[in-house]
Amino acid sequence: MSDSSRTLDDLRTFLKSSAGVELEQRMKFYDSWAETYEMDHKIMNYRAPHQTVEFLFDNFSGRPEQVQVLDVACGSGLVANMMVELGFKHFVGVDGSQGMLDQAAKTGLYKELKLALLGTEPLPAETGMFDVVMIVGALRDGFVPVSVIRELCLAAKPGGYICMSRNDLKSESGNKYKVSMEKELQLMEEEELWSHVTTKEMDKYMIDMYDNCEDMQNEKYLYGTMYLYRKSLN
Numbered sequence: 428m429s430d431s432s433r434t435l436d437d438l439r440t441f442l443k444s445s446a447g448v449e450l451e452q453r454m455k456f457y458d459s460w461a462e463t464y465e466m467d468h469k470i471m472n473y474r475a476p477h478q479t480v481e482f483l484f485d486n487f488s489g490r491p492e493q494v495q496v497l498d499v500a501c502g503s504g505l506v507a508n509m510m511v512e513l514g515f516k517h518f519v520g521v522d523g524s525q526g527m528l529d530q531a532a533k534t535g536l537y538k539e540l541k542l543a544l545l546g547t548e549p550l551p552a553e554t555g556m557f558d559v560v561m562i563v564g565a566l567r568d569g570f571v572p573v574s575v576i577r578e579l580c581l582a583a584k585p586g587g588y589i590c591m592s593r594n595d596l597k598s599e600s601g602n603k604y605k606v607s608m609e610k611e612l613q614l615m616e617e618e619e620l621w622s623h624v625t626t627k628e629m630d631k632y633m634i635d636m637y638d639n640c641e642d643m644q645n646e647k648y649l650y651g652t653m654y655l656y657r658k659s660l661n
């Protein structure tokens with residue numbers, strides 16, 4: 428779809444076509460969405476990237492210009508675009524959709540972009556390489572499985588940050604994912620793989636595309652949660 432004048436209802440219909448599909452199919456869906464992804468996300472008032480980047484920045488110590496960032500499920504590059512404004516310069520991106528990676532390449536911000544279907548293929552990142560590992564918009568059922576969170580931690584340097592955000596989908600599978608993710612975060616802390624820095628609720632993640640609200644002025648929003656961890660030094 429490359430129509431630039433889509434409405435929220437058009438987008439709801441478009442998103443419904445990807446509900447419940449297998450991961451490979453979902454990546455094809457993102458391939459087909461890549462060109463209008465950013466424009467459409469403006470329509471949906473997708474606020475997760477800027478809120479998550481600010482959350483990192485508020486709780487981070489270090490010199491942004493020296494930091495190596497791994498942007499996991501980087502999509503078209505919205506996260507790196509926000510981080511650049513705060514002085515970050517060095518990015519590697521990973522995504523399962525070649526179409527999205529092609530868009531990310533156009534930003535000129537990434538020194539490397541790697542294709543990988545996470546959960547079925549290992550995260551293509553060397554152990555202990557990154558000062559900051561980001562993942563925004565992909566920790567949910569049918570996207571990046573909870574098991575990948577350990578790989579995010581592995582990719583970070585000792586003392587490096589792992590910054591994640593997740594939306595609170597009000598569905599059975601959304602709740603299941605949240606419970607399973609928070610259990611894993613806690614378990615990794617007990618295993619002393621990392622320590623918890625802070626968690627914050629997100630103010631309006633994006634318009635709830637699964638709620639058929641007819642009144643454009645009173646769109647309901649999805650909310651979300653941001654998590655920051657620091658990899659252990661040993």
Ligand SMILES: C[S@@+](CC[C@H](N)C(=O)[O-])C[C@H]1O[C@@H](n2cnc3c(N)ncnc32)[C@H](O)[C@@H]1O
Nearest residue numbers: 500501502505523524544545563564565570571
């Ligand atoms: C909602 S977009 C978020 C992109 C970007 N982080 C942002 O905030 O704009 C979700 C991205 O996750 C990618 N993705 C979802 N599941 C994936 C998986 N299992 N492996 C790799 N990429 C995945 C999709 O291709 C898509 O680019």
